[in-house]
Amino acid sequence: MDFNDTPEETKFRKEASDWLSTNATLRDDEEAFKYAGIGEDDALTSAKKWAAKLYDSGWACLHWPKEYGGRGSTPIERVIWGQEASKYRIPGGFFEIGQGMAGPVLMMYANEEQKKRYLPPMAKGEEVWCQLFSEPGAGSDLAGLKTKSVLEGDTWTINGQKIWTSGAHYSDYGILVTRSDSSAQKHKGLTYFFLDMKSPGVEVRPIKQISGGANFNEVYFTDVKIPDEQRLGSVGDGWKVALTTLMNERLAVGDASGPDFQEAFNLACSHDLNGDLAIKDGSVRDKLADWYCQSSGLKYTKYRNISALSRGETPGPQASITKIVSGNKLQEIANFGMDIMDAAGIVRPESADAEQTMYQMGFFGAAGIRIAGGTDEILRNIISEQVLGLPQDMRADKGIPFNEIPSSNKK
Amino acid sequence: MNFEFSSDQMLLRDQARKFLENEESVKKAREVLEGDQTHDESLWRSVVEMGWTATTIPEEFDGLGLGYLELCVIAEELGRSLAPTPFSSSVYLATEALINQGSKEQHQKYLPKLAAGEIVGTLAHTETTNSPSPENLNCELSNNKLNGIKIAVTDGDVANFAVVSAKEGDKVVLGLVDLASKGVEITSQNTLDPSRSHASIKFKDADAEILGSSQDGWVALQEILDHAAVLFAFEQLGGAEACMDMAKEYAMGRFAFGRPIASFQAIKHKIADMYIAVELARSNCYFGAWALSTNAPELATAAATARVSASKAFHECSKENIQTHGGMGFTWEFDCHLYYRRCRQLAANIGSQAVWKNKLISSLERANQI
Numbered sequence: 001m002d003f004n005d006t007p008e009e010t011k012f013r014k015e016a017s018d019w020l021s022t023n024a025t026l027r028d029d030e031e032a033f034k035y036a037g038i039g040e041d042d043a044l045t046s047a048k049k050w051a052a053k054l055y056d057s058g059w060a061c062l063h064w065p066k067e068y069g070g071r072g073s074t075p076i077e078r079v080i081w082g083q084e085a086s087k088y089r090i091p092g093g094f095f096e097i098g099q100g101m102a103g104p105v106l107m108m109y110a111n112e113e114q115k116k117r118y119l120p121p122m123a124k125g126e127e128v129w130c131q132l133f134s135e136p137g138a139g140s141d142l143a144g145l146k147t148k149s150v151l152e153g154d155t156w157t158i159n160g161q162k163i164w165t166s167g168a169h170y171s172d173y174g175i176l177v178t179r180s181d182s183s184a185q186k187h188k189g190l191t192y193f194f195l196d197m198k199s200p201g202v203e204v205r206p207i208k209q210i211s212g213g214a215n216f217n218e219v220y221f222t223d224v225k226i227p228d229e230q231r232l233g234s235v236g237d238g239w240k241v242a243l244t245t246l247m248n249e250r251l252a253v254g255d256a257s258g259p260d261f262q263e264a265f266n267l268a269c270s271h272d273l274n275g276d277l278a279i280k281d282g283s284v285r286d287k288l289a290d291w292y293c294q295s296s297g298l299k300y301t302k303y304r305n306i307s308a309l310s311r312g313e314t315p316g317p318q319a320s321i322t323k324i325v326s327g328n329k330l331q332e333i334a335n336f337g338m339d340i341m342d343a344a345g346i347v348r349p350e351s352a353d354a355e356q357t358m359y360q361m362g363f364f365g366a367a368g369i370r371i372a373g374g375t376d377e378i379l380r381n382i383i384s385e386q387v388l389g390l391p392q393d394m395r396a397d398k399g400i401p402f403n404e405i406p407s408s409n410k411k
Numbered sequence: 412m413n414f415e416f417s418s419d420q421m422l423l424r425d426q427a428r429k430f431l432e433n434e435e436s437v438k439k440a441r442e443v444l445e446g447d448q449t450h451d452e453s454l455w456r457s458v459v460e461m462g463w464t465a466t467t468i469p470e471e472f473d474g475l476g477l478g479y480l481e482l483c484v485i486a487e488e489l490g491r492s493l494a495p496t497p498f499s500s501s502v503y504l505a506t507e508a509l510i511n512q513g514s515k516e517q518h519q520k521y522l523p524k525l526a527a528g529e530i531v532g533t534l535a536h537t538e539t540t541n542s543p544s545p546e547n548l549n550c551e552l553s554n555n556k557l558n559g560i561k562i563a564v565t566d567g568d569v570a571n572f573a574v575v576s577a578k579e580g581d582k583v584v585l586g587l588v589d590l591a592s593k594g595v596e597i598t599s600q601n602t603l604d605p606s607r608s609h610a611s612i613k614f615k616d617a618d619a620e621i622l623g624s625s626q627d628g629w630v631a632l633q634e635i636l637d638h639a640a641v642l643f644a645f646e647q648l649g650g651a652e653a654c655m656d657m658a659k660e661y662a663m664g665r666f667a668f669g670r671p672i673a674s675f676q677a678i679k680h681k682i683a684d685m686y687i688a689v690e691l692a693r694s695n696c697y698f699g700a701w702a703l704s705t706n707a708p709e710l711a712t713a714a715a716t717a718r719v720s721a722s723k724a725f726h727e728c729s730k731e732n733i734q735t736h737g738g739m740g741f742t743w744e745f746d747c748h749l750y751y752r753r754c755r756q757l758a759a760n761i762g763s764q765a766v767w768k769n770k771l772i773s774s775l776e777r778a779n780q781i
Contacts, residue, residue: 003701289768293720297691303414384679391674
C-alpha cells in the first residue's frame with residue numbers, strides 16, 4: 001500500500017502539471033464551485049475549444065489507444081491526471097456520454113473503418129454524442145423499451161420515442177437501443193445502433209426541468225433510416241451491448257458535481273449561527289464530519305477500484321456506490337448551505353457566481369442525479385444482485401414473449 | 412500509487428482468518444460472555460505463539476519489527492472473529508504507548524515481555540460518565556505517587572500494568588503503574604459486552620513512573636489514541652463485514668411467502684446499504700493504515716476519519732443484522748447480539764463517536780489554519 005507516487009508516476013505528474021499550468025487557469029478554493037454565468041452555447045464552444053487543445057497536445061481520452069485519439073495511459077495515470085486537472089478551471093460537461101459510454105461500445109463492436117472515422121473526432125470534442133435509451137414506459141425497467149426497428153434490405157426503419165436524452169439538442173450522433181422483435185422474450189428482441197442525429201425523421205423537443213433549465217429532451221423517431229452497417233452487435237443482442245454501455249456509464253459517472261465538504265466547511269467558517277461562527281456549533285460539526293467521511297471514503301474507494309483495474313480486474317458494479325452516496329450527500333449539503341444562510345438562502349441572487357447559487361443548483365441537481373443513470377433503488381438492486389449475489393426479485397415478465405407482458409396501457 | 416495491501420499482507424490476513432476460524436474464536440467469545448473468565452487464555456496463548464503481540468515491536472526488543480500494515484490486517488480478523496483476548500489493550504494501547512512515548516529504559520523493561528506475551532498492559536483513562544478532558548481529570552500524580560479512581564478499564568483485571576492519565580498540578584501526565592503493586596485495588600465491572608473484561612481501579616499512593624518525558628501528557632495521549640484508533644477501526648471493519656455476511660447468509664436461507672427473503676427489495680436494499688457503509692469504512696481504514704505506517708502529517712485526520720467511519724459501519728451492520736434475522740436475531744442463541752455488544756464496546760472504548768467527530772473537524776480546522 002503506497003499513497004505516494006513511484007518515480008515514473010512523479011515524472012508523469014510533473015508532465016501533466018507542467019502542461020496544465022501553461023494551458024489552463026488555476027482556481028482557488030473560494031471559487032471552486034462558482035458557476036460561470038454563461039449560456040449553454042458559450043459553454044459548449046469553450047468546452048470544444050478546450051477538448052481540441054487537449055487532443056492536439058496528446059491529453060485527450062488518456063486510456064484510449066493512441067490510434068483512436070487517446071494516449072494509451074495506465075489507470076493510475078488517469079487518476080494522477082484527474083488529481084492535477086481538478087486544480088484548474090476546466091470547461092466540460094458535454095463529452096462524458098460520448099467518451100465515457102459510446103466510445104467504449106464502438107471500440108468493442110464497431111468495425112475498424114468506423115472506429116477510425118468516429119473515435120478521433122469524439123476524443124477531440126468535434127462531434128458530440130448522446131445516449132438514446134430510456135423511453136416514457138421504460139426507465140428503470142430499460143429492457144421494456146418499445147421503439148421499433150424493422151429491417152428491409154440493408155436498411156433499418158426506426159419508429160418510436162425516447163426520453164430524458166441529455167444533450168440531444170446539440171449532439172451530432174447517438175447510440176440507440178430498439179426493439180426488433182416484439183414476439184421474442186423481453187431481453188432477446190433488442191437491437192443496438194448508432195445514428196446521425198441529423199437524420200431525417202429525428203425530432204428533438206427539450207423538456208423543462210425542475211431547475212428551470214432544459215438539458216434533456218424527448219426524441220421522436222418517424223421512419224428514420226439507419227444503414228445496417230451501423231448496427232452494433234448482432235440482431236437481437238442489443239441487451240448485451242446495452243449492458244456494456246451501462247457498465248461504462250458507472251465508471252464515467254463521477255461524483256455528483258456541486259458543493260462538497262470543503263465548500264460546506266468554508267461556509268460554516270464564514271457565517272454566524274446563534275451568535276457565533278457556525279463552525280463552533282456542535283450539530284454543524286457533526287454533519288461536516290459525516291460528509292468528510294463520505295467524501296474521503298468515496299475518494300479512496302475509487303482509488304481502490306483503479307488499483308483493481310491495474311491488476312487486470314474488470315470494472316465491476318462496485319462503482320455504483322459513488323452515485324448513491326454522492327447524490328444523497330449533495331442533496332444534504334445543498335440544504336445545509338441554504339439553511340446556514342437562513343432566510344437569505346432561498347433568494348435567487350442577481351449574480352450567477354454569488355454564494356447562494358451553487359447550493360441552489362445543488363438543491364435541484366441532486367434530485368436529478370439520484371434518478372439519472374440508474375435510480376438509487378436500481379443501483380441498490382445492482383449492488384445486492386451483482387456484487388453480493390442475492391437473488392433477483394420475482395418477476396412477471398420472465399420467459400414470455402414481450403408483446404404478452406402486462407404494461408401500463410395494457411393490463 | 413497502490414491502494415491495496417501487498418500479496419504478503421493479504422496472505423497474512425487469510426492465514427489469520429483461517430487460524431481464528433480453527434480456534435473457534437466466536438464460540439470462545441460466547442463462552443467468555445456466558446462464563447466467569449476474563450478472557451480465553453488458550454486463545455490468547457495461541458495468538459502469542461503466532462507472534463502477533465510482537466508485530467510492531469522492534470527486533471532489538473525481541474519483536475518482529477514488522478510494519479503497521481501487518482498489524483492492521485490482523486486487527487481486521489480479530490474483529491471479525493470477536494477474539495476474546497486482551498490483545499487490543501496490550502498491543503494497540505499499551506505497546507503503542509511505550510514504543511512511541513516511552514524512554515529507553517522503559518523500552519528495555521516492557522517491550523521484550525510484551526512481545527513474548529509475558530505481560531499484558533492497558534490504558535486507564537475514563538473516570539466518570541463525563542467524557543475525559545484536561546479540566547475534569549481527577550487522578551493525581553505527584554512525587555511518583557498516584558491517587559484516584561479509573562473506571563471501565565478494558566482488561567483492567569487482566570493487565571499487569573497500565574498507562575494512566577492523571578494531573579500533576581495543572582499539567583496532564585501519563586503514569587506507568589504496576590497493577591500488582593501496593594495501593595492498587597482492582598474490581599471487575601460488569602458491562603454490556605462481557606466477552607471483554609472491564610474493571611475499575613483505585614489508586615491510593617500507588618507507585619507510578621512518568622511515561623517517557625511526557626512534556627505534555629494530553630498531547631501524548633492524543634497521539635496514542637490516534638494510533639489505536641486506526642487499529643481499532645480495522646477491528647470494527649472486520650466486525651461490520653462479519654455482520655453483513657451473516658445477514659446475507661440468513662436472508663438467502665430464510666423463506667417467507669414462498670421465496671428467500673433475500674429476494675425482497677426491503678432486505679436487499681438493507682444489505683446493499685451495509686455494503687456501502689463497509690466499503691466506505693474500508694477505504695477510510697486503508698488510508699488510515701497508510702498514514703499510520705508512514706507517520707504521515709495527515710495521521711490525526713486519517714485516524715479520526717477511519718474511526719468515525721468504521722464505528723458507523725459497525726453500528727449500521729450490527730443492528731440491521733439483528734433486524735434481518737427477525738425474532739431469531741433477538742434470541743440469546745444466535746450470535747447477532749455478540750456483535751451488537753462488541754460494536755458498542757468498541758465504539759466507546761477510546762472515546763465516543765461525538766468526541767471523534769469533533770476531533771476530525773478540529774484537525775481539519777488546523778489543516779485549514781483557522
